Amino acid sequence: MSDALAAVTLGGLTKRFDDVTAVDHVDLEIADGEFFALLGPSGCGKTTTLRMIAGLEFPTEGSLQIFGDEVGTLPPNKRPVNTVFQSYALFPHMSVLQNVAFGLRMQKVSKPEAMGRAQEAIGLVRMDSMENRRPDQLSGGQQQRVALARALVNSPKVLLLDEPLGALDLKLRQEMQRELKTLQREVGITFVFVTHDQAEALTMSDRIGVMNEGELLQVGTPEEIYERPVNRFVADFIGQTNLLDGTVEATGTVCLSNGARVGVDTEGVAVGGAVAISVRPERATLHGRGGAPPGRPSVDGRLEQITYLGNALVFTVALDWMSLDVRVENQADLDVREIGSEVSVSWDADAASVVQE
Amino acid sequence: MGCGRRLGGAGVSEENGEPDGDVEPAEGLDPPQGDLTTTESVLTAEATPRFERAARRADAWRGFFFAAPTYLYMLIFFVAPLGIVTMYSFATRNRTGGTDLEGWNLASYARLDEPIVRTIVFRSLWLAVVTTVICLLIAYPFAYFMATRTPRVRNLMLVFVMIPFWTNFLVRNYAWRVILENDGIWNDTAEATQTDTVVDWLLDLPHWMQWAIPDWIENLPSPLFSEVGIVLGLVYGFLPFMILPLYASIERIDLSLVEASRDLYASGRQTLRRVLIPLSKPGIVAGSILVFVPSLGAYVTPQILGGDKETLLGSYIVVQFLTARNWPFGAALSVVLLGIMLIATQIYFRNEGRTL
Incomplete structure (x- = not known):
C-alpha cells in the first residue's frame, strides 16, 4: 500500500457545520481496488466524509486526494468519482436507459456510444429488458441495480456508496451484498461504502474504518476490527461482546470489579489503568460451577436466561455486577442447563482483548 | 331528491350488475353518475352488492348535496352571464346605442379583422x-x-x-x-436639486459599482x-x-x-x-x-x-x-x-x- 498510489487519501480532513464538527481530522488511505467500508452509528460523520469525497460537501480543513490529485475544492462534476445514493436518486422523468446514459452524455460521449455502453452496464447488473421502464415502475432492488449501473457506466476511479442497501429487506440485502462484492471484484474499481450495519461491513469489505462522533477510531481488516478492537466503542459496536470492567493489576493480569483476577494480554496499557475485557459470546464456554479447565480465565455466576435463536442458543449468565452472554451453536449434543443453576464461564486467553475508555 | 324514483325506468344489465352506459343524464343539475338500479334488478341482485350499490349511491348524493350551492352559484353568476355575453356578441347595435336581440349575425366578429x-x-x-x-x-x-x-x-x-x-x-x-x-422619485428633470430619485440613487452608488451604470441613465425617460x-x-x-x-x-x-x-x-x-x-x-x-x-x-x-x-x-x-x-x-x-x-x-x- 505504501508504494502504489492510494485511491483516496484524506489528510486531517475536517468538516464543521456552524458549531458542530461532523468530521474531525480524519487521516485515511484507501488503496486502489479496495472494498472499503466506513462504519459507524448514524451521525458519526461517515456520510459527510463520503459526501466530501464526492464533492457534495466541501472540507473545512485538510486535504483530500484521489490518486494523488488534490480535489478538495473541485465541484462534483470535475471529480473522477461516482456515487450510489441512499435514496438511489434516479431521475423520475427518464427511462432506465436514459438514467444510465446520463453521465456519459454529460461527458460528451456520442449518443450511440453512450447508449451502447449504458446497455452493457444494464446487462452487468442484470436489468436487461427493463431499460425502457421508468424508475417508479421498478422495485427497490431493481432501482438499486440501476443506480449502480448509472454510476459504474462512467468507469469512475472510485465508486462511493451511501448506505445503498439500507432500504432493502433482509433477504434481498444479503443477496445484493454478495452481488456487490462479486461485481467489485469483476470491475476492479475501488469501492467506498458507508454503512451503519456492522454485519454488512464485516461481510463485504476488505477493510473497515470505524467512526464515531466525527473521529475515525480504527481502520483494519474485518478480523482485526472484530478480534482486536482498539477501544470500548469499537468492541461494543462491532458484533456482540461482553465487556468486563477492571483495572490492570500487573502486566498480563486484570483485576475485575468483583475482585476476580484473570489473565489477558495487556500490551499497551499501563499498570493501574482502567480497562474492560472484551469477550465475544461465541468465544466463551459454559461449564458447571468449578468445571472450567485450569489455566483458562473464568468467572462464576448463575444461569439467568436462555435465548433460542434457531441456529444458536444464547445463555445469559448473571455475575455479581453484570451479566454475560455465552453463545453456543445449536448442535445435537447440546448440553442444556437449568435456569438458575450455578455455572462458570471460561474463555480462551487469546480470544479476549483489553479495551480502554 | 329521489333519484331512484326519477330514473326508475333506467335499464341495468342484470347479469353483471353494472349500470348501463346509456342512463339518460337529466338536465342541468344531474348528480355525478352513481349506480342507478331498477326496482327489479335490486330484487334479483345479491344482498351484498345491493347494499354496496345503495351505499355508493348515497355517497354520490351526499357529495352532490354539499356541492349543490356552488353549482347553483356558478350557474347563476358565471354560466348564465357568460351565455348572455355570447348571445350579445351575435346581436346588432342599433342607432341609439342599444342592442337589438334579433337578426343574429357575425358582424361583430367580422370587425375583429x-x-x-x-x-x-x-x-x-x-x-x-x-x-x-x-x-x-x-x-x-x-x-x-x-x-x-x-x-x-x-x-x-x-x-x-x-x-x-x-x-x-x-x-x-x-x-x-x-x-x-416625473415629479415622483424616478427622475426629476425639472428640479435638478432634488436628490431622492431612483436615478440619483443609482448615480450615487459607490465608485466601484459605477461601471455598471450607463451614462444615459441620467436622461432616461x-x-x-x-x-x-x-x-x-x-x-x-x-x-x-x-x-x-x-x-x-x-x-x-x-x-x-x-x-x-x-x-x-x-x-x-x-x-x-x-x-x-x-x-x-x-x-x-x-x-x-x-x-x-x-x-x-x-x-x-x-x-x-x-x-x-x-x-x-x-x-x-x-x-x-x-x-x-x-x-x-x-x-x-x-x-x-x-x-x-x-x-x-x-x-x-x-x-x-x-x-x-
Missing part, C-alpha cells in the same frame, strides 16, 4: 407573453432559493411574497405611478405611460402567481436528484436544463398560465400605468361597452379573450394530467 383590433389583440398578447417570461425569469431562481431554505426561512419568505396581496391592487398600481411620475410601464406594473402585480406554483413544484423535487446530476458530470446549467426544469414543468406551466391569463385581460394596470396611448384588450372592451356603446362588439371581443384563455388553460390541464 380591422387593423386597429388586430393591433390591440396582438399588443395585448405580446405584453402578456413578455410579462409571463419576465415573471418566470425572476420567479424561478427565487422559488428555487426559497425551496432550498430551512422551513423557518421559507415561511418568512412566503410571507414577504404574500404581503403585497394585503394591499389593494388599485393602491399598489397608483403607488407605481407615484414612483414613476420615465417608463410611465408606455408599454414598459405596463409590463412593470403587470410583473409586479402578478409575480406571486408565478412564484407560488413554482415554489410548490420545486419544493417537491428530491434535491438528491440535483446532487446525482452534478455527480454524473452535469454542470450547474446542465442540471437546470436536464433535471430541474423538466421536473418543475407543472409549476412552470401553472405559473405561466396564472400570469398570462390575467395579464392578457388586464384593465387596471394599463389604465393607470399605460395612459391612453397603449390601448389593450381589456381597456378596449370597456370602451366598447361604456363609451362606444357597442355591446355586441364588446361581447365579441370578450368571447375572443375567453377563447384565448381557454386554450391556455387547456394546455395547462393537459400538462397537469401527465404524470412525470
Whole structure:
C-alpha cells in the first residue's frame, strides 16, 4: 500500500457545520481496488466524509486526494468519482436507459456510444429488458441495480456508496451484498461504502474504518476490527461482546470489579489503568460451577436466561455486577442447563482483548 | 331528491350488475353518475352488492348535496352571464346605442379583422407573453432559493411574497405611478436639486459599482405611460402567481436528484436544463398560465400605468361597452379573450394530467 498510489487519501480532513464538527481530522488511505467500508452509528460523520469525497460537501480543513490529485475544492462534476445514493436518486422523468446514459452524455460521449455502453452496464447488473421502464415502475432492488449501473457506466476511479442497501429487506440485502462484492471484484474499481450495519461491513469489505462522533477510531481488516478492537466503542459496536470492567493489576493480569483476577494480554496499557475485557459470546464456554479447565480465565455466576435463536442458543449468565452472554451453536449434543443453576464461564486467553475508555 | 324514483325506468344489465352506459343524464343539475338500479334488478341482485350499490349511491348524493350551492352559484353568476355575453356578441347595435336581440349575425366578429383590433389583440398578447417570461425569469431562481431554505426561512419568505396581496391592487398600481411620475422619485428633470430619485440613487452608488451604470441613465425617460410601464406594473402585480406554483413544484423535487446530476458530470446549467426544469414543468406551466391569463385581460394596470396611448384588450372592451356603446362588439371581443384563455388553460390541464 505504501508504494502504489492510494485511491483516496484524506489528510486531517475536517468538516464543521456552524458549531458542530461532523468530521474531525480524519487521516485515511484507501488503496486502489479496495472494498472499503466506513462504519459507524448514524451521525458519526461517515456520510459527510463520503459526501466530501464526492464533492457534495466541501472540507473545512485538510486535504483530500484521489490518486494523488488534490480535489478538495473541485465541484462534483470535475471529480473522477461516482456515487450510489441512499435514496438511489434516479431521475423520475427518464427511462432506465436514459438514467444510465446520463453521465456519459454529460461527458460528451456520442449518443450511440453512450447508449451502447449504458446497455452493457444494464446487462452487468442484470436489468436487461427493463431499460425502457421508468424508475417508479421498478422495485427497490431493481432501482438499486440501476443506480449502480448509472454510476459504474462512467468507469469512475472510485465508486462511493451511501448506505445503498439500507432500504432493502433482509433477504434481498444479503443477496445484493454478495452481488456487490462479486461485481467489485469483476470491475476492479475501488469501492467506498458507508454503512451503519456492522454485519454488512464485516461481510463485504476488505477493510473497515470505524467512526464515531466525527473521529475515525480504527481502520483494519474485518478480523482485526472484530478480534482486536482498539477501544470500548469499537468492541461494543462491532458484533456482540461482553465487556468486563477492571483495572490492570500487573502486566498480563486484570483485576475485575468483583475482585476476580484473570489473565489477558495487556500490551499497551499501563499498570493501574482502567480497562474492560472484551469477550465475544461465541468465544466463551459454559461449564458447571468449578468445571472450567485450569489455566483458562473464568468467572462464576448463575444461569439467568436462555435465548433460542434457531441456529444458536444464547445463555445469559448473571455475575455479581453484570451479566454475560455465552453463545453456543445449536448442535445435537447440546448440553442444556437449568435456569438458575450455578455455572462458570471460561474463555480462551487469546480470544479476549483489553479495551480502554 | 329521489333519484331512484326519477330514473326508475333506467335499464341495468342484470347479469353483471353494472349500470348501463346509456342512463339518460337529466338536465342541468344531474348528480355525478352513481349506480342507478331498477326496482327489479335490486330484487334479483345479491344482498351484498345491493347494499354496496345503495351505499355508493348515497355517497354520490351526499357529495352532490354539499356541492349543490356552488353549482347553483356558478350557474347563476358565471354560466348564465357568460351565455348572455355570447348571445350579445351575435346581436346588432342599433342607432341609439342599444342592442337589438334579433337578426343574429357575425358582424361583430367580422370587425375583429380591422387593423386597429388586430393591433390591440396582438399588443395585448405580446405584453402578456413578455410579462409571463419576465415573471418566470425572476420567479424561478427565487422559488428555487426559497425551496432550498430551512422551513423557518421559507415561511418568512412566503410571507414577504404574500404581503403585497394585503394591499389593494388599485393602491399598489397608483403607488407605481407615484414612483414613476416625473415629479415622483424616478427622475426629476425639472428640479435638478432634488436628490431622492431612483436615478440619483443609482448615480450615487459607490465608485466601484459605477461601471455598471450607463451614462444615459441620467436622461432616461420615465417608463410611465408606455408599454414598459405596463409590463412593470403587470410583473409586479402578478409575480406571486408565478412564484407560488413554482415554489410548490420545486419544493417537491428530491434535491438528491440535483446532487446525482452534478455527480454524473452535469454542470450547474446542465442540471437546470436536464433535471430541474423538466421536473418543475407543472409549476412552470401553472405559473405561466396564472400570469398570462390575467395579464392578457388586464384593465387596471394599463389604465393607470399605460395612459391612453397603449390601448389593450381589456381597456378596449370597456370602451366598447361604456363609451362606444357597442355591446355586441364588446361581447365579441370578450368571447375572443375567453377563447384565448381557454386554450391556455387547456394546455395547462393537459400538462397537469401527465404524470412525470
